[in-house]
Amino acid sequence: MVAESDGSATRLLGIAAALVVVLAGMKAAEEFLVPLALACFLAVLAAPAVIWLQSRRVPEMGAVLVVVVMMGGLMGGIVALVGGSINAFADAVPRYQARLDELFSSAVDLAEAQGLSLGMLRDAIQPGAAIGLAGRAVGQFASVLSNAALVMLTVVFILFEVTVIPAKLRLALGDPDADLGRFTKVVDEVNAYVVIKTYVSAATGIVAGVFVAVVGVDFPILWGLFAFLFNYVPNIGSIMAAIPPVLLALIQFGPGEAAVVxxxxxxxxxxxxxxxxxxxxxxxxxxxxxxxxxxxxFWGWLWGPIGMLLSVPLTMIVKIMMEHSSQFRAVAVLMGGPPKSD
Incomplete structure (x- = not known):
C-alpha cells in the first residue's frame, strides 16, 4: 500500500514537473505559438467551408484557394479600415494619458478643497494606464497583422490536411476502424462555439462602432473592432472593450457624453x-x-490579449480531451457546467 502511494506521488510530481516545463516553453515561444494558435483558430473556422465546397465537387486546391482568398480579402479589408486608426491612436496615446491624468488630478484637487483627503487615492490610481493598456493591445494586434502572411500560409497548409487527418489518425493509432469520436467532438464543439461567437461579435462590433461614431468619439472604426475582438473574451471582454471609448469621450466632451457611451x-x-x-x-x-x-x-498571462481571445476554445479542447481519459475524466467533470437535473 505504501509503495503504491509512493508511486502515485512520484507520478503526480512527474506530471507537475512536466507541466511546468511545458508552460515555461509555451511562454518563451510566445512569438511563434501565438500566430500558430491563431492560424489553427482560423482553420477550424474555415474547414467546414472547404469540406462543403469539396462535397460540391470543387477540387481540393480550388476549395482551399477560394476560402483562403475570401479570408485574405476580409483581413485585407480590416487592415485597410483600421490601419490608419491604429497608427493615429498609437501616436495620440501619450497625449490622451496626460489629459486623463490631468482631469483626474483636477477632480482630486476639487474634492480636497471640499475637505476630503484623497492623497492616497491620487497615488494609488493612474487612470491614464487604461489608455496605455489599450495602446498595448492595439500594438499586439498590429504585430499579429504584420504576421498575417505567415498566419495565412499556415492556414493554407492546415486546410490541405483537413480531409486526410482522419485517415492519418487511424494510421497513427494502428487501428483502421478506430473511433475518432473525441477528435470529432473537439472540432464540432469548438467550431460551433467559434461560428456563433463570431456572428454575435460581428453584430456587437458593428453596432458599437456606429454608436460611438454617432456620439462623435474619435476612432469609431477602431472601437468597433475592439468590441468585435473583445467579445470573444469571456466575462470581462465587454468591459475591456468599453473602457477606452468611455475614457476618450470623457477627454473629448466631458462626463455627460462619457456616461452616454x-x-x-x-x-x-x-x-x-x-x-x-x-x-x-x-x-x-x-x-x-x-x-x-x-x-x-491563465491564457491572458501566458499569451497576452490574443491568449484571452482564444482562452475559451483552448480550454474546451483541454476539457474534451480529458473527458476521454480515464485518469482525468473527473477533472473534466469538475470543469463542466452544472449537472443536468433529471
Whole structure:
C-alpha cells in the first residue's frame, strides 16, 4: 500500500514537473505559438467551408484557394479600415494619458478643497494606464497583422490536411476502424462555439462602432473592432472593450457624453450577452463560469490579449480531451457546467 502511494506521488510530481516545463516553453515561444494558435483558430473556422465546397465537387486546391482568398480579402479589408486608426491612436496615446491624468488630478484637487483627503487615492490610481493598456493591445494586434502572411500560409497548409487527418489518425493509432469520436467532438464543439461567437461579435462590433461614431468619439472604426475582438473574451471582454471609448469621450466632451457611451455599451452588451448569445449557443460551451474566468486569467498571462481571445476554445479542447481519459475524466467533470437535473 505504501509503495503504491509512493508511486502515485512520484507520478503526480512527474506530471507537475512536466507541466511546468511545458508552460515555461509555451511562454518563451510566445512569438511563434501565438500566430500558430491563431492560424489553427482560423482553420477550424474555415474547414467546414472547404469540406462543403469539396462535397460540391470543387477540387481540393480550388476549395482551399477560394476560402483562403475570401479570408485574405476580409483581413485585407480590416487592415485597410483600421490601419490608419491604429497608427493615429498609437501616436495620440501619450497625449490622451496626460489629459486623463490631468482631469483626474483636477477632480482630486476639487474634492480636497471640499475637505476630503484623497492623497492616497491620487497615488494609488493612474487612470491614464487604461489608455496605455489599450495602446498595448492595439500594438499586439498590429504585430499579429504584420504576421498575417505567415498566419495565412499556415492556414493554407492546415486546410490541405483537413480531409486526410482522419485517415492519418487511424494510421497513427494502428487501428483502421478506430473511433475518432473525441477528435470529432473537439472540432464540432469548438467550431460551433467559434461560428456563433463570431456572428454575435460581428453584430456587437458593428453596432458599437456606429454608436460611438454617432456620439462623435474619435476612432469609431477602431472601437468597433475592439468590441468585435473583445467579445470573444469571456466575462470581462465587454468591459475591456468599453473602457477606452468611455475614457476618450470623457477627454473629448466631458462626463455627460462619457456616461452616454457607458450606457450605450451596457445596453449593447446586455442584449448581445444575455439575450442573443444564450439563445443561439444554448449549452454548447460546457464549461463552468469559474473555469471560464480562470482560463481567461491563465491564457491572458501566458499569451497576452490574443491568449484571452482564444482562452475559451483552448480550454474546451483541454476539457474534451480529458473527458476521454480515464485518469482525468473527473477533472473534466469538475470543469463542466452544472449537472443536468433529471
Amino acid at each position: 457607458a450606457g450605450g455599451y451596457t445596453a449593447i452588451n446586455l442584449v448581445a450577452g444575455n439575450v442573443v448569445e444564450p439563445r443561439l449557443m444554448g449549452n454548447k460551451l460546457g464549461l463552468s463560469t469559474l473555469i471560464i474566468f480562470l482560463s481567461l486569467l
